[in-house]
Amino acid sequence: MSTIRRVHGDERLGTAFTLYPYAFDATPSPGTEDELRALLPYHRDNTTLVAEEDGRTVATASAFPAQQNLRGNVLPMAGIGWVATQPDARRQGHGSRLMHRLHAELLDSGHLLATLYPFHPAFYERFGYVGLPLNRTATFPPAALAPLLGVELPGQVTQRSIRDGFEDYRAFQRQLMAHRHGYTYTADYRAARALDPANRWLATAVVDGAVVGVLTYHIDGYGGTLRADELLYSTFLGRALLLRFIATHIHQVSSVVVTVAPDEYPESWVTGLTVRTEAEAAFPTSPPLMARLLSVEALRGARCGPGRVEIEVVDDRLLAGRYRLDGTGGAIDIGPGSGTAKTATLTAAGLAGLAYGVLDPAEVVTRGLGEVPDDAVEELRSLLYRLTPHVFGKG
Ligand SMILES: CC(C)(COP(=O)(O)OP(=O)(O)OC[C@H]1O[C@@H](n2cnc3c(N)ncnc32)[C@H](O)[C@@H]1OP(=O)(O)O)[C@@H](O)C(=O)NCCC(=O)NCCS
Numbered sequence: 001m002s003t004i005r006r007v008h009g010d011e012r013l014g015t016a017f018t019l020y021p022y023a024f025d026a027t028p029s030p031g032t033e034d035e036l037r038a039l040l041p042y043h044r045d046n047t048t049l050v051a052e053e054d055g056r057t058v059a060t061a062s063a064f065p066a067q068q069n070l071r072g073n074v075l076p077m078a079g080i081g082w083v084a085t086q087p088d089a090r091r092q093g094h095g096s097r098l099m100h101r102l103h104a105e106l107l108d109s110g111h112l113l114a115t116l117y118p119f120h121p122a123f124y125e126r127f128g129y130v131g132l133p134l135n136r137t138a139t140f141p142p143a144a145l146a147p148l149l150g151v152e153l154p155g156q157v158t159q160r161s162i163r164d165g166f167e168d169y170r171a172f173q174r175q176l177m178a179h180r181h182g183y184t185y186t187a188d189y190r191a192a193r194a195l196d197p198a199n200r201w202l203a204t205a206v207v208d209g210a211v212v213g214v215l216t217y218h219i220d221g222y223g224g225t226l227r228a229d230e231l232l233y234s235t236f237l238g239r240a241l242l243l244r245f246i247a248t249h250i251h252q253v254s255s256v257v258v259t260v261a262p263d264e265y266p267e268s269w270v271t272g273l274t275v276r277t278e279a280e281a282a283f284p285t286s287p288p289l290m291a292r293l294l295s296v297e298a299l300r301g302a303r304c305g306p307g308r309v310e311i312e313v314v315d316d317r318l319l320a321g322r323y324r325l326d327g328t329g330g331a332i333d334i335g336p337g338s339g340t341a342k343t344a345t346l347t348a349a350g351l352a353g354l355a356y357g358v359l360d361p362a363e364v365v366t367r368g369l370g371e372v373p374d375d376a377v378e379e380l381r382s383l384l385y386r387l388t389p390h391v392f393g394k395g
Helices: 020-024 033-043 094-108 121-125 142-150 162-179 188-195 236-247 348-355 361-366 374-383
Strands: 003-007 047-053 056-070 073-085 113-116 136-140 156-161 184-186 201-207 210-219 225-230 255-260 276-278 290-293 308-314 321-326 333-336 343-347
Touching: 003 094, 020 073, 033 188, 047 073, 047 094, 056 094, 056 113, 056 162, 073 094, 073 184, 121 290, 136 142, 142 236, 156 162, 156 236, 162 184, 162 188, 162 201, 162 210, 201 236, 210 236, 290 348, 308 348, 308 374, 343 348, 343 361, 343 374, 348 361, 361 374
Parallel strands: 073 113, 225 255, 308 343
Antiparallel strands: 003 047, 047 056, 056 073, 056 184, 113 290, 136 255, 136 276, 156 201, 201 210, 210 225, 308 321, 321 333
16 A cells, blocks of 8 residues: 655655656656756645655655636635656556545645646546636737737837746736636746746736736747737737737738637737637647636635525535525625525536536536536526636646
8 A cells, every 4th residue: 555745845856756757758768867856946835745655656746836816816726737657556546545635735735726737637527626718829920910000009018038027927917816717826936937948028018107918929930930828918908009019020920829818809809800719628738727626615705696505515525515605795605504495416526617607507417517406506607607717827
């Protein structure tokens, strides 16, 4: 039988890190211990667990601390990753035991939400996770934005290395996180991964001294592609300023690729824009993020519609129980359930689907994630109305 323990600092090198190359990289490769050692700072405050048998690390799982906006509340969230088992020890339950232990430790350390990129979504659905919508990529020729070049806009865009603008970039991310459902903000030691290679430009849109949009990007060559990361803005003027800035590359690059939110409609940015907007879900190469609640307390005080309902969460070690969710005061209040009428029975994944706004109560039923009586469908639909999470700021 294996034992599970937490490892810290350099101890990760001889334990958890021994599994990473085989699980996540092209192998065999002549990768050196120095390369792995160089990654240690990016794991500094991770919760790293290892399962050991006779002194050998057979499996590992880890999580980094972050924050995420859930229906208007910014909450401690854990980004789970680096789940790996030695090939000769797979399908013996190591991964599952590590996940249970990790969830418990994360809750103990104050995390109310957890997210991960799944190798195999059905495995994590059993652990209470639900898939969130993928961001899209919009691909278009910069010439398609030419009409914006003639538009007078009250504001400026400056361009500098991400290394020079990192603090401004992070400050704007914090500003967005405060307002956008689903937005994630990772700890500095994780975010520094973007800083160290410094292979991005940062465009910053400013109006009256206030930042209203940022875009990180790189250009892969003359006549090539301007590859932008997430299009982040707080006002539509901010978006217009960034798009007009992209348009200034009209005779320099032949295409632009930019990541946008699932509810962004690039075809409406200017009249007649030629654009392809797409998202591909594929496993394990392009998985949508999955998320779960580590405690029902994650919903306390959340923005909601009117409604009052009792739920019973089943099949989950952390959440199992009866709760009363009351939105009559404009924000969710949570109390113990009494077992009266209007009780919806939900798996943890079903509750996550409602909390994150990605599933309607009727879909919870059709997806096999719960049983919801008709009157409870109406209450839950109003209380936890559909919302599109903006899964930006990933760690
Ligand atoms: C993904 C990975 C970590 C799973 O680890 P694991 O230790 O095999 O996980 P478990 O044993 O708990 O579960 C794996 C499967 O074995 C099954 N299983 C668990 N115990 C079992 C047992 N005693 N007998 C037979 N099957 C068993 C589980 O039900 C699960 O089945 P499923 O695939 O149908 O869902 C491992 O395959 C791996 O390292 N893959 C490469 C890296 C990777 O993809 N990481 C995940 C990133 S999110």
